[in-house]
Amino acid sequence: MLQMIKNASVLNKAGELEQKNIIISEGKILSIHDVNAGFSLFVEEGTNPSDVNIEEIDVEGKLVVPGLIDMHVHLREPGFEHKETIESGGRSAVKGGFTTIACMPNTRPVTDDPETVQLVLNKAKEANLAKVLPYAAITINELGRELTDFDALKAAGAIGFTDDGVGVQSAQMMKDAMKKAAAMDMPVIAHCEDNSLVEGACVAEGAFAEKHGLKGIPNESEAIHVGRDILLAEATGVHYHVCHVSTEQSVRLIREAKKIGIKVTAEVCPHHLILADEDIPGLDANWKMNPPLRSRRDVEACIEGLEDGTIDIIVTDHAPHSEEEKAKGMELAPFGIVGFETAFPLLYTKFVATGKWSLSFLVEKMTTEPARVFRLDTGRLEEGAPADITVIDLNTERAVDPTEFATKGRNTPFTGWELKGWPVMTFVDGKKVYSDSTLS
Numbered sequence: 001m002l003q004m005i006k007n008a009s010v011l012n013k014a015g016e017l018e019q020k021n022i023i024i025s026e027g028k029i030l031s032i033h034d035v036n037a038g039f040s041l042f043v044e045e046g047t048n049p050s051d052v053n054i055e056e057i058d059v060e061g062k063l064v065v066p067g068l069i070d071m072h073v074h075l076r077e078p079g080f081e082h083k084e085t086i087e088s089g090g091r092s093a094v095k096g097g098f099t100t101i102a103c104m105p106n107t108r109p110v111t112d113d114p115e116t117v118q119l120v121l122n123k124a125k126e127a128n129l130a131k132v133l134p135y136a137a138i139t140i141n142e143l144g145r146e147l148t149d150f151d152a153l154k155a156a157g158a159i160g161f162t163d164d165g166v167g168v169q170s171a172q173m174m175k176d177a178m179k180k181a182a183a184m185d186m187p188v189i190a191h192c193e194d195n196s197l198v199e200g201a202c203v204a205e206g207a208f209a210e211k212h213g214l215k216g217i218p219n220e221s222e223a224i225h226v227g228r229d230i231l232l233a234e235a236t237g238v239h240y241h242v243c244h245v246s247t248e249q250s251v252r253l254i255r256e257a258k259k260i261g262i263k264v265t266a267e268v269c270p271h272h273l274i275l276a277d278e279d280i281p282g283l284d285a286n287w288k289m290n291p292p293l294r295s296r297r298d299v300e301a302c303i304e305g306l307e308d309g310t311i312d313i314i315v316t317d318h319a320p321h322s323e324e325e326k327a328k329g330m331e332l333a334p335f336g337i338v339g340f341e342t343a344f345p346l347l348y349t350k351f352v353a354t355g356k357w358s359l360s361f362l363v364e365k366m367t368t369e370p371a372r373v374f375r376l377d378t379g380r381l382e383e384g385a386p387a388d389i390t391v392i393d394l395n396t397e398r399a400v401d402p403t404e405f406a407t408k409g410r411n412t413p414f415t416g417w418e419l420k421g422w423p424v425m426t427f428v429d430g431k432k433v434y435s436d437s438t439l440s
């Protein structure tokens, strides 16, 4: 049985929209052709086109892009199923247009042994929604004391090593990890944070912290690790990837490192491209995440870094927490906000609809670029590629309503924001895993 996504608006190499029909067969893109080209392009000679069993899905007027890729997410399973499960996280991902997601190991138990990697993969297979790529921890229990068994973790299916949630405090530990990862051709992904500079702080240093008498997280707490790790990456030759860049100083260090050929890549989250600490309305923990919202100047530096290629990709850092946990207030609530279901509409509305970015720039940062950085066989709308495809309505404006989220998390600062660019249909390996119920 074939499927045809009909009248798709797809971006061509020049970044212009063209109308195409996309034929899917056995989970792969069989052909992408002009809407007027007919079936003869792919039907075997002698076959009557009307005999071909084909399901037609008309997406006239909708944008069709490669399935979005999110290389930094928290699915919370095992251990924190009250916040999210691989199933609920998967539903949220595909509703947000994501077909591949890479999940962080700060679960309970920590994903620091092959069994837990396997468990994550099994649960993902059962859920059968987005493709789930597990990261494994750098250190046992993410405690920073002892390296995990990299070989066994890689063999079990881990795609990289990270202690996300905390920074690796010891430079020697990080160097050992990088040496080992480099020898195995695996990336090290770093949450950059020097604990000695942040103890007890919950928001960024600056006007908001002062106004509310809160201890502030300084920019150097992130950038010190970025600088240290760049030097260690230079020494070891590892592919070093910086998590959720949020400061002007980090952007500067990464830019310089790239210039001299050090193998560093970086990611940024939508909230760090859109919100500054001055936007935080009050002591509401839905605005609390790590790294914190920084100054407007940092936001501008992150945007510039993304625009000039210093920052390679956009990730959500989807970090669901329960309402009870978030109700504890700014100082006591856990760090993190959900991200899957608002990421594309936020970025489309704020940067593309305003004319600051081209549509293809945004799409590349969420598809081809993550595929390039992490060497994935997806993120492209091409004949022969996996049929991971996202259909997006660029016109309908709708307010963010957390009660409608598929994620268990309601922790977002974007409630009520009027946005355009909502994903309406998502395919993973040719299987329709999400369809907007209001779609006509």
Ligand SMILES: NC(=O)N[C@@H](CC(=O)O)C(=O)O
Pocket: 074, 106, 164, 165, 166, 191, 288, 289, 290, 291, 317, 319, 320, 334, 335, 336, 337
């Ligand atoms: N980003 C966050 O604020 N929180 C993440 C941890 C992390 O990404 O460092 C979490 O696991 O909740």
Ligand SMILES: [Zn+2]
Pocket: 164, 165, 166, 191, 243, 244, 290, 291
């Ligand atoms: Zn982190």
Ligand SMILES: [Zn+2]
Pocket: 072, 073, 074, 104, 164, 165, 317, 319
């Ligand atoms: Zn994270």
